[in-house]
Amino acid sequence: MDAIRSGLALVVFLSAAMVPAAELDNAISVYKSGDYRTAIPLLEAACRRDQTDEHVAAALLSALVYDGRVDQAADAADADATAFPNSPEVIAARGEFAFYMSDMPEAERLFKAAVKLNESTPRATYGLFRLFRMASMYRTARLLCLKAHELDPDDALITSSWLRYLVPERRKELLGPFVAAHPWFYKRMAQYEQTTGDVQKELKEQKAFELVGERKEAALHLIYLHDDPQRVRGVGLELAIEGGKRLRLLFDTGASGILVTQAAIDRAGLTHVGSWVAGGIGDKGLRNTFFAVAKECTIGTLQYTNCTFEATEGKGRLAGDEDGLIGADFFSDYILHIDFQKHTLLLTPQPERPENPQGYDRTVPAEEAAFTPVFRAGGHLYVSTKVNGKNSGLFLLDTGSSLSNIDSTFARLSTKIHGNDWLRVRGVSGEVKDVFEADKAELEFGRFRQRNLGLTAFNLNNSPDHQEFRMAGILGAPVLSLFRLTIDYRNGVVNFDYILDSHH
Incomplete structure (x- = not known):
């Protein structure tokens, strides 16, 4: 009987030990x-069952970061730094949190620290x-992504990036099954x-x-766009579709491609094609859009064929009374010289270079040695900016914004904010409800420091979709117009030529 009792006790003990192990494996599997x-x-x-497991702690922090749970992730990052100071996995996860909060210097420091402790840390390599x-x-x-996948081929997030670097035939073979198994990464894949x-x-595959004609230096005239007769909203370019009436487009370094109103498309008699969504500043979420193709169009003095436009559905306007907006990245094959005082956009063609499937690294020519490196996400350019000498975050360069803004969550880290019932902010996604004003903000970016800058504070990160990182703020037209800007999209550098300096 004692032997039976001992046997039963052993079974119960083993079962109790195995269940948590099975649950742990399941948790890590779902995370992967x-x-x-x-x-x-x-x-x-x-x-909760085991507070000494560094692998679980790192996985939880990474998951909280990806899901955008800022407060929980901040608490976990602080606790993990104390509990696991020398764990490369935890340090890499803390790097992911710094990256998400757009503190790129801190993210780089942590990713490199993790690699120094263990060069085979997948998420540190992926973070770099x-x-x-x-x-x-x-x-x-590209090389870092390939290495990260080699280190952990079971990490689906790493694999989702790795697939982009495969030759088209291999990618087509693997992508379908991967999308089917991981639908949370591909919310609008079928629609896209x-x-x-x-x-x-x-486009007839064109x-x-x-x-039309040779790609050469061109000077385009920038026109003023107004919110009202007394207030300049920004500068713009004129677009004519198939010889029709000229449309006024807001020239917007904070946008990508060309977005126009449905009225502009309908006046041109173009067919509505497909469906998509567009978002921006505002609390109304994403707006439904469609596309249209014109045989030809002119932008300033430049003429194009097979012109493709995205347009917002319905009668609503965009943010102002302009007919649309054009992202500065539309001209990314050129070096852009923007002179707000002379109302000129000078386009200098980039030097030709052969296609390279392995990609190119930034190569800064001698004449751009003093330019400020920026971070590029799609068509958007961000500059690492310190607020009041404290926290660092990415500020969007946005000539299309009539105000300079700071994210309300980021603002609370470095200054005080208070409500202002008179402030009104409107963007592509409608009006912003909760708008605040920052007490004092001193911004440092590149070689410059702007003191006593009035910043409007609100939630800049309310997209319903996953965000790779949180935008800390926006450098709008009031700040950017103090400079002559030179933008090199290819190499990810911008020159801020302070106008007052050149007058001395």
Whole structure:
């Protein structure tokens, strides 16, 4: 009987030990799949059972970061720094949090510290890949992504980036099954593929915006756009579709491509093609859009064929009374020289270089040695900025914004904010409800320091979609117009030529 009791006790003990192990394996498996929202409660339970497991702590912090849970992630990052000061996995996860909060110097420091402790830390290598890609170091970024996938081929987040670097045939073979198994990474994949196919049919498989004539230096006239007769909203360019009436487009370094109103498309008699969404400043969320293709168009003195436009659905305007906006990245094949005082956009063609599937790293010519490196995400350019000498974050360069803004969450780290019932902010996604004013803000970016800058504070990070990082603020037209700007999209550098300096 004693032997039976001993045997039963052993079975119970082993079962109790095996259940947590099975649950832990499941939590890590769900985390590796990239289903972070499902993984978080599983990892939290595992952490409660064993607070000494550095792998679980790192996974939980990474999951909280990806899901955008700022307060929880901040608490976890602080606690993990104390509990696991020498764990490369935890240090890498803390780097992910710094990256998400757009503190790129701190993110780089932590990722490199993790690699120094263990060069085979997958998420540290992947974190450096994301940093280098945003820093226009595309060749190095590609190598880092390939290495990260080699270190952990089961990490779905790493795999989702790795797939982009495969040859088209191999990517096509693997992408379908991967998307089916990881739908949380590809929320609008079917809609995107359908619309892309529809637009390509309308283009008859030809290249969009084919420049007529030789690509050479061009000077485009910038026009003033107003919110009202007394207030300048920004500068713009004129667009004519198939010889029609000239449209006024806000010239916007904080936007990408060309977005116009439905009225502009309908007046031109163009067919609505596909469906997509666009978002921006405002609390109304994403707006439905469609595309349209014109045989030809002119932008300033430049003429193009196969012109493709995105347009907002319905009668609503964009943010102001302009007909649309044009992102500065539309001219990314050129070096852009923006002179607000002379109302001129000078375009200098980039030197030709052969296609390279491995990508190019940033190469800064001698004449750009004093330029400020910036971070690029899609068509957007961000400059690392310190507020009141304290916290560092990424501020969007946005000539299309009539105000300079700071994210309300980021603002609380370095200054005081208070409500202002008179402030009104409106963007592509409608009006902003909760608007605040920062007491005092001193901004440092590049070689410059702007004191006593009035900043409007509100939530700049309310997108319903996943964000790679949180935008800390916006350098709008009031700040950027103090400079002559030279933008080199290819190499990810910007020159801020302070106008008053050149007058001395």
